[in-house]
Amino acid sequence: MGRRARLRAQTTAEIKAIALKHLSEGGPDALSLRAIGREMGMSGSAIYSYFETRDALITTLINDIYTSLLDQVETARDAVAPDDIAGRILAWGQAVRLWALANPEGFRLIYGDPVAGYHAPAGGPAPEAAKRACLGLTELAAAAWPYAKATQASTDHQWSDFSPGLADTIREHFPDLPPAAVALALRMWGRMHGLISLEVYGHLGTQTGDPAKLYHAELLDLIRSLGLGVEHARQPGMPRTST
Amino acid sequence: MGRRARLRAQTTAEIKAIALKHLSEGGPDALSLRAIGREMGMSGSAIYSYFETRDALITTLINDIYTSLLDQVETARDAVAPDDIAGRILAWGQAVRLWALANPEGFRLIYGDPVAGYHAPAGGPAPEAAKRACLGLTELAAAAWPYAKATQASTDHQWSDFSPGLADTIREHFPDLPPAAVALALRMWGRMHGLISLEVYGHLGTQTGDPAKLYHAELLDLIRSLGLGVEHARQPGMPRTST
DNA sequence: CACTAAGTTTGAACGGCGTTCTGATTTAGG
DNA sequence: CCTAAATCAGAACGCCGTTCAAACTTAGTG
Incomplete structure (x- = not known):
C-alpha cells in the first residue's frame, strides 16, 4: 500500500532480522525485546506496535x-x-x-x-x-x-x-x-x-x-x-x- | 558430623525438593531461587550458602x-x-x-x-x-x-x-x-x-x-x-x- | 488547506529475576 | 568464654516482559 505500510513491513523485517542475529550470536538468552530495540535505536516497548507480545515474535x-x-x-x-x-x-x-x-x-x-x-x-x-x-x-x-x-x-x-x-x-x-x-x-x-x-x-x-x-x-x-x-x-x- | 552439618544436609535436600516440585508444577520458568526461598521462608540470597549459583543447583x-x-x-x-x-x-x-x-x-x-x-x-x-x-x-x-x-x-x-x-x-x-x-x-x-x-x-x-x-x-x-x-x-x- | 483519527514512539512504572554485598545473628571449637 | 566461621536478611544493581499515559507523526477527509 502506501508509504506507511512499507515502513511498517520494513521495520517488522528488521526486528525479525535482529532477533535472528541475536539468537544465533548469543543463544536463546540474548533474545530480548529491549535488546532488539536498543540495537534499532528504539525503545523496547515500541516493538509492541509490531508484535503483540514476545511470544508472538x-x-x-x-x-x-x-x-x-x-x-x-x-x-x-x-x-x-x-x-x-x-x-x-x-x-x-x-x-x-x-x-x-x-x-x-x-x-x-x-x-x-x-x-x-x-x-x-x-x-x-x-x-x-x-x-x-x-x-x-x-x-x-x-x-x-x-x-x-x-x-x-x-x-x-x-x-x-x-x-x-x-x-x-x-x-x-x-x-x-x-x-x-x-x-x-x-x-x-x-x-x-x-x-x-x-x-x-x-x-x-x-x-x-x-x-x-x-x-x-x-x-x-x-x-x-x-x-x-x-x-x-x-x-x-x-x-x-x-x- | 555434628548438628550443623545435619541441618545443612537437610536444608540442601529441601531446596532440591522444592526446586523439583516447582519444576514439575510450573515448568522450567517456575524454577527460581527467589521462589524457592519464599516457599522455605528464607530470603533468595540465602540459597547461595548451599549452591554457588543457580546453575550449580x-x-x-x-x-x-x-x-x-x-x-x-x-x-x-x-x-x-x-x-x-x-x-x-x-x-x-x-x-x-x-x-x-x-x-x-x-x-x-x-x-x-x-x-x-x-x-x-x-x-x-x-x-x-x-x-x-x-x-x-x-x-x-x-x-x-x-x-x-x-x-x-x-x-x-x-x-x-x-x-x-x-x-x-x-x-x-x-x-x-x-x-x-x-x-x-x-x-x-x-x-x-x-x-x-x-x-x-x-x-x-x-x-x-x-x-x-x-x-x-x-x-x-x-x-x-x-x-x-x-x-x-x-x-x-x-x-x-x-x- | 485544516483537522481529526489512527498509528507510532517514548519514558516511566511494576513486578519479576540472578547475583553481590554489608551487616547482623547464630553456632562450633579451642 | 571467645573467636572465627557459617548462615541469614535485606538492600542494591542491572536485566527482563509488559502496561500505560502522553507526545509525536502521518493519512485521509471535508
Whole structure:
C-alpha cells in the first residue's frame, strides 16, 4: 500500500532480522525485546506496535525458520532422481542434519524448548511447516512402501491412529497408501531426529568424535531395513554404475 | 558430623525438593531461587550458602534426575532374563519412554534446553549418568552383536571415532567388542531418543493419537533389524511358548 | 488547506529475576 | 568464654516482559 505500510513491513523485517542475529550470536538468552530495540535505536516497548507480545515474535521466527528448513530439505531431495528412492531418503536425512548443525539455535527453536518461558500457541507454532515435513516424509515412505511393506507391516495401524487432519491430507495425496506406511513415515522422522537432536544438544560429542559417520550409518541401515539395496544410495554426482 | 552439618544436609535436600516440585508444577520458568526461598521462608540470597549459583543447583538436579532415570531403566531391563536379548532391549526402550512421559520436565532437563539461560559445565552436567546410559546400551548391543554383525557392520568404524574415555571403559568391560558394535549402541540410543523427544516436545501429538503404538513398532523393527526374531520379544509375564 | 483519527514512539512504572554485598545473628571449637 | 566461621536478611544493581499515559507523526477527509 502506501508509504506507511512499507515502513511498517520494513521495520517488522528488521526486528525479525535482529532477533535472528541475536539468537544465533548469543543463544536463546540474548533474545530480548529491549535488546532488539536498543540495537534499532528504539525503545523496547515500541516493538509492541509490531508484535503483540514476545511470544508472538518467537512464533513468527519459528515459522520462518521451519519454512526455510523445509525449503532446503526439499531442494536437496529434489536434486536426486525420483526413481532413486534410497538416494532421496539419504538426501533428505543428510539435509536435515546439515541444516541443524548450521543453525543449531533454529533447530532448538523448532524442536526444543525455544527460549525462556515461551509458550507455543494451540496447534503448534508452525502448523503448515510441520505438515509439509510430515507430507514430505510420507512421500518418501510411500515410494519405498512397495519394497518395505513385507517387513514393515508387522504392527497393525489404523487411520484412526492419526489426527484427522493429517489422515485426510495424506489420503488426498496418496489414495492407496495404507496407514502402516504413515506410521513408517513418522518412524523415519523419529529415526533421523534422534541422532540429530542428541548431537545438537551435545550428548553425542562427549561419546563419539565422528557423529557424521554414525548418522550416515544410521541412514544406510534405515534404507536397508526398507528393502532398498544400499547400492541404491549413490553419492550425489556419482554415475549410476550398478543398480 | 555434628548438628550443623545435619541441618545443612537437610536444608540442601529441601531446596532440591522444592526446586523439583516447582519444576514439575510450573515448568522450567517456575524454577527460581527467589521462589524457592519464599516457599522455605528464607530470603533468595540465602540459597547461595548451599549452591554457588543457580546453575550449580540445576546441575545437581540434572544429576539426580538422570541417575533416577537410569535406576529405573536398569531395573526394568534386569526384570527380563539375560538370555532374552530382544526382551531386554524392549524393556529398556519402554522404560525410557514411560519415564520420559511421567517426568517430561526431567526429560527436558536432561536432553533439552533445561531452563532459561542455563549453561552446562564442561564435560556435561551428569557425566557418570551419561556413561551409565552409554554402557547399558553397549551391553545390549554387545549381547545382540553375534546376531546383528552380519547386517550392522557395513560402515567401518574405528576406536578412534570415539572419545578415549568411552573407548577405554568399554574395552575394559567388553574386551572383544568391535567398534562397530559401539556405533550400533549409539544408534540404538538415537533411535529410542528420536520418537520419545518428538513426543515429549509435542511434535507427535499433533500427528498421531497413539504414540505408544508407533514407538512399540519402532522397537520391534529395531529388534528385527538386529537379527533377533520378533517372537523373542515376549511381553513381561508371558510364558516362553515359542522360541 | 485544516483537522481529526489512527498509528507510532517514548519514558516511566511494576513486578519479576540472578547475583553481590554489608551487616547482623547464630553456632562450633579451642 | 571467645573467636572465627557459617548462615541469614535485606538492600542494591542491572536485566527482563509488559502496561500505560502522553507526545509525536502521518493519512485521509471535508
